[in-house]
Amino acid sequence: MWAPEEEMVKEWESEQECMKQRLVLQDTEAWQKEPDFRGLERVGGVDLSFIKGDDHNACAQLVILNYPELQVVYDVSEMVFLTSPYVSGFLAFREVPPLLQLLHTLQREQPELMPQVMFVDGNGLFHYREFGLACHLGVLSDLPCVGVAKNLLQVQGVAKNDEHMSQISAMSKAGDTFPLVTDSGKILGQALRSSDRSTKPVYVSVGHRISLDTAVRLTHSCCRYRVPEPTRQADLRSREYLRRYFPSSS
Structure with missing residues (x-):
């Protein structure tokens, strides 16, 4: 079990603050403004x-x-060795470096396939310090990025309480949403019923270079099932890779 040093956490907090200054929380691309994302x-x-x-x-x-x-x-699977420990609220420092490396390799070898937007299985602005995994990856890659989490992060007064469950029950069809509002009245994300087949919402928040409304609309348009197809395919393929080459791990 790793024991994270206080010094390292302070350094990470400082790095997060610096990167946060580079965050862009609105639409920057022409396609984002099109009703059908043309x-x-x-x-x-x-x-x-x-x-x-x-x-x-x-x-x-x-x-x-x-x-x-x-x-x-395009898909690529690569075994990586993670050296940074898991620290709650700082997941990005552990997971973003190898993901960024895959993007850099794609940019170098097949730049014509570079994505115009990235989906991340996790949070963006909806985070303890308003700088989650999707923000971290977005800022460092300088790509529009959307965070879509499967579970509710209970943060800044947003809680999985009776009111929250009642709001979920009131979502009757795919595309229905409600805002994730903090104690201070700030909206950090939206709960989205992404599919008629699933009554469980996903939690959408801005990563970088996209507005919340556009992020929610795009997420819904990319959902065949509960989870957006880009992260669903990434999850399926990485698990399949481990099953094939490390059968004892499954």
Whole structure:
């Protein structure tokens, strides 16, 4: 078990604050302003899957899908060794470096396939210090980025209480949403019923270079099931890679 040093956490906090100054929380691309996202052709998704019982070795996955068809046009799986410990609220320092490396390799080898927007299985602005995994990856890659989490992060007064459950029950169809409002009245994300098949919402927040409304609309348009297809495919393929090459890990 790693014991994170206070010094390292302070350093990470300071780095987060610096990167936060570079955050862009509005639409920056022409396709984002189109009702049907005309001009958007490639959406990316990333994920990490771990070998069972091993906190160090993981499969880093990048997929690129065409849009609006949502067919995989590029995918790469790479085993990575993670040296940074897991510290709650600082997951990005552990997971972003190998994911960023996959993007850099794609940019170098097949720049024509670079995604115009990235989906991350996790939070963006909806985070303890308003700088989650999707913000971190977005700022360092300088790509529009959306965080879509499967579970509610209970932060700044947002809680999985009776009111929250009642709001979920009131969502009757795919596309229904409600805001995630902090104690101070700030909206850090939206709960979205992404599919008629699933009554459980996903939690959408801005990562970088996209507005919340656009992020929610885009997420819904990329969902065949509960989870957006880019991150769903990244998860499926990284798990499949581990099953194939590390059968004892599944």
